Amino acid sequence: MDRINIKFYDSLNKLLKKERRDKELSLELKLRQSVKDLIEALGIPHTEVGMIVIDGKREEFSFILKDGQKIEVYPAFNDVEEPKFQNLINYPKKFILDVHLGRLAKYLRIFGIDTLYENYYSDEEIVKIALKEGRVILTRDRGILKRRVVRYGYLVKSNESKEQLREIFLNFDLLPKIKPFLRCISCNGIVERVGKGEIIEELEPLTRKYYNEFFRCTMCKKIYWKGGHWERMEEFTADFLNKYNKGDIWKN
Ligand SMILES: [Zn+2]
Structure with a gap:
């Protein structure tokens, strides 16, 4: 033999x-x-x-x-700050996530990273969309990545979502690409500033009364304003970047 x-x-x-x-x-x-x-x-x-x-x-x-x-x-990936091996592949900075990575998808979108995710995507659809749109598949499932047609993929190692975010930032060098609040957390659409007058009919009475600055998703039309939810997202991004830049591994 x-x-x-x-x-x-x-x-x-x-x-x-x-x-x-x-x-x-x-x-x-x-x-x-x-x-x-x-x-x-x-x-x-x-x-x-x-x-x-x-x-x-x-x-x-x-x-x-x-x-x-x-x-x-x-x-291809090192999961460390100073890799011994230079990655020779020039990865696109846009992603499609498998159905188990919903929280990671939200985190990536908060940072404005182009991230497709739907909880009903089948493996076939994920592979098809990734090929068509030149996206990197992020998954915890080795099976998807073993398919011969898959060009760009990454096996997510951690099962803790903030640690997963750190992995992706590190391996795909995302720091220079971030634009917090550019994308809709729900659908990945681009979020744009919108005049209060244009959306006033859609607001709850208290939101209408206390807030004046508004943003709207160009795809799903979801409205955002700088209230409590926005502040929590700002805290999240600041906290993550602070830990990331110090090289801290994320522990809750
Ligand atoms: Zn949206």
Whole structure:
């Protein structure tokens, strides 16, 4: 039986089973097995891989492995402030999230990041929209990311939503892209200033009485004003950015 040796570097080890981490693995090859198939059989979606080196030479995912080859696999993402490996892929700064990441979607929208999310999206729809619109798929599900057609994807590692936000900021270098309150939290539409006179009929009596500055989503028409909800969002963004810039890991 043909065998190969494979070693995973850095953060990729966290995606392997415990007993396989941080060591060179000697594995049996299947007939005409591509390096993509081998890596994904070990639980690592191809979207998490930044570079593959086989016998000292950089190769593609479709490379068919042969007996005795030595494979080195480097991560696309690092989850650390000072990555050892430069990510060679130029990722778009727009995203589509799977159905389990609703809170992360809201957080990204608060910062004005283009974020599609619907709790009824199927995996097929997510993949289709991502390809059509050039979006990065964010998911906790490795299965979606193993699909061959998926170009940009990221496996969200934390299950705590603010820590997830930190992961995305770090790995996609979002800080220069943020524009708090540009987007509607409900639908991702662009929010614009609107005159009080234009919307006065839609306001509750107390809102009408106490507030004068209003904004409206150009898509779903939701109205925003600088009341308690707005202030909580401002606090959230300030608090997150403060911790992020200090390099603190988010703990509630
Ligand atoms: Zn909206």
